[in-house]
Amino acid sequence: MSLRHTYTLIAPFYDAAIARATESARQRSLAALPAEPGRVLLAGVGTGLDLPLLPGRHHYVGLDLTHAMLRRALPRAGSVDFAPVQGDAQCLPFADDSFDSAVLHLILAVVPEPARCLGEIARVVKPGGSVLVFDKFLRHGQPALLRRLANPLMRRIATRLDVVFEDLLRDVPELALEYDQPALAGGWFRTIRLRRL
């Protein structure tokens, strides 16, 4: 079964499982969106839990693989300027340098090829633009035995549990690390800010 199929099944239950636990970390991450109005890509926008937290000054494009998730996002946009797009975050249907910023909340650890996804983000974000990441990552050498054991199943149905952020960043030299802080679950989830060079 593909991730598109599993997220179609997960969509009706997603908010109940995720919304409350993640809201304050989302707020902290989104506070770093630029003050100047611009175009912002929300990659893997899901059911749009970020949308009510977004400042109104930007134009937002929300990309997701799963129609059932996007359908739930649309009513959340309210007065925010938001355009949903169905597509793959590992092969973005956008021109180079077409966004001022990108938000990657709970998507880098989900996609099968996270380095390819981050590389695509570096391609579509303009030099000087910011990339805001909120996700769960392992650190080099961290045993995390349960997570590694569960990974072969979990990566097929919802999310990878074995992604080391530092490995991704090494593969995408166009992005520089600006900020990296523990966000939830004892630092398993982190809020990370990158700058497109």
Ligand SMILES: C[S@@+](CC[C@H](N)C(=O)[O-])C[C@H]1O[C@@H](n2cnc3c(N)ncnc32)[C@H](O)[C@@H]1O
């Ligand atoms: C864990 S949810 C995160 C949703 C949202 N960003 C949030 O913070 O709540 C992961 C989302 O990624 C989407 N997804 C999975 N693979 C994808 C891909 N290759 N390209 C784009 N979206 C994908 C799923 O459909 C799902 O909506």
